Amino acid sequence: DIVMTQSPDxxxxxxxxxxxxNCKSSQSVLYSSNNKNYLAWYQQKxxxxxxxxxxxASTRDSGVPDRFSGSGSGTDFTLTISSLQAEDVAxxxxxxxYITPFTFGPGTxxxxx
Amino acid sequence: xxQLVESGGGLVEPGGSLRLxxxxxxxxxxxxxxxxxxxAPGKGLEWVGRIKSKTDxxxxxxxxxxxxxxxxxxxxxxxxxxxxxxxxxxxDTAVYYCNTDSLSSNYWGQGTLVTVSS
Numbered sequence: 001d002i003v004m005t006q007s008p009d010x011x012x013x014x015x016x017x018x019x020x021x022n023c024k025s026s027q028s029v030l031y032s033s034n035n036k037n038y039l040a041w042y043q044q045k046x047x048x049x050x051x052x053x054x055x056x057a058s059t060r061d062s063g064v065p066d067r068f069s070g071s072g073s074g075t076d077f078t079l080t081i082s083s084l085q086a087e088d089v090a091x092x093x094x095x096x097x098y099i100t101p102f103t104f105g106p107g108t109x110x111x112x113x
Numbered sequence: 114x115x116q117l118v119e120s121g122g123g124l125v126e127p128g129g130s131l132r133l134x135x136x137x138x139x140x141x142x143x144x145x146x147x148x149x150x151x152x153a154p155g156k157g158l159e160w161v162g163r164i165k166s167k168t169d170x171x172x173x174x175x176x177x178x179x180x181x182x183x184x185x186x187x188x189x190x191x192x193x194x195x196x197x198x199x200x201x202x203x204x205d206t207a208v209y210y211c212n213t214d215s216l217s218s219n220y221w222g223q224g225t226l227v228t229v230s231s
Binding site: 001040042044049050051052055056061062091093095100101102103104105106107 | 148150157158159160162163174175176177210212216217219221222223224
């Protein structure tokens with residue numbers, strides 16, 4: 001199975017600050033035939049189901065604010081929130097969908113300082 | 114409006130069985146690949162398994178911890194997804210979510226809690 005790791009475990013930032021989360025896969029999730037990274041980012045707020053933010057490592061899902069951006073390729077990926085808002089308090093998970101089982105990372109918890 | 118509504122959760126003893134249902138509406142269920150994801154209390158997300166549409170073969174894939182014990186099935190005439198869980202263990206205690214296995218149309222239910230305890 002592909003093992004996903006995330007760092008940091010948690011972070012607390014002030015409103016308006018830039019937040020950066022990292023995700024690493026134990027093997028490449030880049031499919032060479034279409035040059036796509038099979039990597040998604042989810043946001044989960046307390047008491048709610050996860051919400052898809054980013055897929056193909058950098059494509060924002062419909063309705064996702066443009067302060068969220070994804071980057072990276074192969075085994076190393078980053079989710080960035082350009083200016084942290086109060087409503088962004090949540091846990092952020094990366095998931096690979098390159099091969100089943102579609103494993104999730106352990107998550108990064110974001111709070112407001 | 115797309116809706117996914119899970120049901121069937123509850124308290125069950127170790128070794129017991131439970132069947133979860135996920136009623137879908139607002140989209141063409143028969144064309145959708147569907148997944149189950151679970152979340153133990155206070156823990157992260159764990160992919161359980163998925164089922165493809167019948168058009169695409171209707172095959173299933175499972176995570177190692179549930180393979181051989183859990184079975185995903187679907188009834189397209191009822192727009193319903195199922196998760197049959199047998200030989201339940203305390204480690205299976207979690208909120209179980211169904212979701213559409215799709216990037217462009219990714220929807221989740223609110224989840225149903227399964228507690229395995231004596």
